[in-house]
Amino acid sequence: MRQIRRSRLCAIALLVLLLDARLPLGAQQSGSGGTNRPDQRDKPYMVLVSLDGFKAEYLDRMPLPNLRRVMQRGARAKAMVPVFPSLTFPNHYSLVTGMHPGRHGIVANRFYDPASKASYVYTDSKIVSDRTWYRGEPIWVTAEKQGMVSACFFWPGSEAPVQGIHATMWNPYNGKILNEERVSTVLKWLRLPVERRPHVITLYFSEVDTATHEGPVEAPEVEQAARSLDTAVGQLLDGIDTLPFRDRVYLVITSDHGMVNTSPAQTVTLDSLLDAKDLADVVIGFGGPVANIHVKGGAPRARALVEKINAKLARGTAYVRAELPERYHYHADPRAGDIVVVMDESWTMSMPRAPRTSGAESAERPANDRRGAHGWDNMFPSMRAIFLMLGPGIREGALVDEVNNVDVYPLMTELLGLAPAADIDGRAGRIGALVRK
Numbered sequence: 001m002r003q004i005r006r007s008r009l010c011a012i013a014l015l016v017l018l019l020d021a022r023l024p025l026g027a028q029q030s031g032s033g034g035t036n037r038p039d040q041r042d043k044p045y046m047v048l049v050s051l052d053g054f055k056a057e058y059l060d061r062m063p064l065p066n067l068r069r070v071m072q073r074g075a076r077a078k079a080m081v082p083v084f085p086s087l088t089f090p091n092h093y094s095l096v097t098g099m100h101p102g103r104h105g106i107v108a109n110r111f112y113d114p115a116s117k118a119s120y121v122y123t124d125s126k127i128v129s130d131r132t133w134y135r136g137e138p139i140w141v142t143a144e145k146q147g148m149v150s151a152c153f154f155w156p157g158s159e160a161p162v163q164g165i166h167a168t169m170w171n172p173y174n175g176k177i178l179n180e181e182r183v184s185t186v187l188k189w190l191r192l193p194v195e196r197r198p199h200v201i202t203l204y205f206s207e208v209d210t211a212t213h214e215g216p217v218e219a220p221e222v223e224q225a226a227r228s229l230d231t232a233v234g235q236l237l238d239g240i241d242t243l244p245f246r247d248r249v250y251l252v253i254t255s256d257h258g259m260v261n262t263s264p265a266q267t268v269t270l271d272s273l274l275d276a277k278d279l280a281d282v283v284i285g286f287g288g289p290v291a292n293i294h295v296k297g298g299a300p301r302a303r304a305l306v307e308k309i310n311a312k313l314a315r316g317t318a319y320v321r322a323e324l325p326e327r328y329h330y331h332a333d334p335r336a337g338d339i340v341v342v343m344d345e346s347w348t349m350s351m352p353r354a355p356r357t358s359g360a361e362s363a364e365r366p367a368n369d370r371r372g373a374h375g376w377d378n379m380f381p382s383m384r385a386i387f388l389m390l391g392p393g394i395r396e397g398a399l400v401d402e403v404n405n406v407d408v409y410p411l412m413t414e415l416l417g418l419a420p421a422a423d424i425d426g427r428a429g430r431i432g433a434l435v436r437k
Contacts, residue, residue, distance in 0.1 A: 030144045030168040035195050037147030043417050044392060046250045047186065047201045047236070048139070048408075050095070050155070051229050052088060053209030053374065054255035055217070056080070056384040062226050066234030067388065070253060074390025075398040075435040079381075082257045083405050084328040085290040086383040087375045088209070089122050091256035091405060092156040096202070097136035098409030098426030100329035104136035106157070107336045111292055112285040114334050119285075122156070125172060129159040137421035139412050140167040143200045146418055151189050153182050154204035169198060175206055179232040187239040190249075199416060203236075205229050212259045212372030222372070250391030250415055254408065259372040260382035262346045266315070271352040273312045278305060279352060285337050287351040289375030292337035302338040309341065316343035327379070329425070345376050391415070393436050400434040407431045 056079035059067060070076075083094045083101055089109045090101035101107045109122040113133075121127050134157055140150035144165050151169035152158035158170050169189060171177075182203060189198050211225035233253065240249050270291070271279060281301060285292030295302040302320050309318040318341045324331045330340065341349055376383055387403050390396075406426035413420040414432055 030149070031141070031165045032144045032147050032149050032168060034149060034168045036149050036197070036199065040146070040148040040199065041194050043148070043199055044248045044250055044415060045190065045197075045199050045201070045245070046252065046391075046412055046416055047190075047203060047240075048096075048412065049203045049233070049236070049251070049253045050092060050205065051208060051226075051253065051255045051386070052204065052206045053212050053257065053259055053372075054226065054229070054386055055258040055382070056255075056386050057258075058208075058226055059386060062223050064226060064230040066230045066237060067253070069237060070233065070251065070388045070390055072397055074251070074388060074394045074396060075400055077387040077400050077403045077431075077434070079384035079402045080254060080387040080408075081402055081404050082378045082383055082385050084330055084378040085375050086257040086378045086380075087290075088256050089156045091385070092204075093134070093136070093138070094405050095254060095256070095408050096138040096140070096155065096157065098406050098420065098424035099136045100406060100425050102328075102330040102333045102336060103425065105134060105333065105335065107330070107333055108286040108290070108292060110286045111335050112283055112294055112337075114283075114294055120335075125159070128156070129172075131160040131162050131164070134160055134162045136162075136424075138162055139409055140170075140200055140202070141165045142413060142418055142421055143416070144168065148200065148416070148418065149196060149198045150200040151186075151198035152202045153186055155202040158202065167198075167200075167202075168196075175210075179205060179207070179228065180235065183232050183235045183239065186236065190240070190243060200412070205232065208255075214371065216261050216370040217259050217372045219372075247392060250394070251389060252408070252412070253386065253388040255385040257374040257378075257385055258381075258383040259374050260346055260376065260380070261370040262348055262373045263370045266347045267350050268313065268315060268343070268347065269350045269352060273309045274305065278308065281305070282339075284351045285335070288348050289343050289373070291339075291341040291343075291349040291351070292335075293339040293341065295338040299338070306339055309339070313341070315347040316341055316349065318342075342377065345380055345382065348373070387431075389435060395435055395437050398435065403431050403434065 082091045087109050089106050093106045097104050112119050120133050141162050143150040150167040152167045154173050186203050207225040211221045240246055281296045283294040306318045306320055321340050322331050407430045410420050410426045410428040411431040
């Protein structure tokens with residue numbers, strides 16, 4: 001009887017710990033059932049951190065002692081090349097699937113799907129939780145399918161049960177949750193009993209991205225936001241260092257894209273390039289540094305409109321989607337539009353009769369009002385992201401060549417001993433060969 005009571009008390013204590021760790025009970029669709037399979041329990045742990053909008057050059061320009069701790073104890077890439085377009089949702093979903101947006105389906109932060117005649121809007125909680133938008137296999141789904149518990153403290157795509165599977169622990173996005181609470185929750189997850197402790201954890205911060213969209217890249221508020229995130233990284237490092245299994249934890253710190261200044265004076269409106277009759281034949285998917293335009297009338301009509309746009313557009317180039325440069329990996333998905341307009345660096349395209357989107361500025365702002373933005377050609381140095389990591393077998397103090405966003409997913413599966421999803425774009429071993437001893 002005493003043993004039964006003790007078991008019940010342990011069960012109650014575990015339940016309290018899970019609730020305190022923000023486990024959304026009742027929302028479970030995890031493939032692992034919330035328990036690590038016995039053969040997975042001795043494997044390493046991986047915390048994947050995103051510092052949204054954290055430009056590669058910030059690491060050298062700003063005083064960031066805790067990120068420097070990571071670099072001293074582990075490896076740093078000179079930069080990470082984001083996927084095209086260099087927007088938040090496409091890049092975050094590529095990081096965790098190893099696929100380009102033209103294949104995983106999240107082609108922009110907002111886009112129109114001609115097949116369903118519906119629009120994806122990244123700020124709509126109902127839409128982002130609809131699994132039909134997402135292709136590919138996020139790392140937490142890969143883990144859960146193979147009997148490994150995972151957890152997401154925010155990540156684009158994590159609110160949807162992709163392939164019918166959620167991470168065991170996950171949170172609907174709420175930008176008001178303080179950085180300290182996010183870190184504290186992750187550390188609580190890492191202190192769960194071994195059978196329920198997540199081996200894959202994502203952690204997301206938006207502070208730098210928000211600060212940069214509100215002012216120029218050089219604004220003191222941007223550095224203030226970066227230093228705030230550096231403090232959060234320090235809290236995470238300190239917490240990991242107290243764990244008895246700290247030598248089995250990989251910490252991977254990334255961002256999704258860089259930043260460059262733009263202004264209303266660097267905005268071109270689509271109705272300055274096409275007349276009212278032409279505009280009646282298009283459906284706008286997304287505007288900004290890259291514009292996705294769907295055309296009524298098929299390929300001949302799309303080609304005619306491309307020619308009209310390019311005849312007047314001096315600060316960008318319009319393409320029939322099938323003729324986009326191959327390096328964009330963006331021509332296969334109709335969600336990207338029949339016409340894709342790629343603007344020159346710092347220039348944006350605004351859509352008529354619609355609010356400006358990521359990278360496009362408000363018409364009420366003065367023409368000299370500079371703001372940081374992103375979304376441009378992923379090969380621009382200004383769009384470069386960061387990649388840092390430390391953990392068992394990682395070279396200490398190493399500065400390695402640039403890495404690619406899509407190679408992060410196969411790296412994680414490699415280090416965690418998971419079989420990667422089939423038919424990904426990332427290449428196994430490419431980052432590992434640079435950062436491992």
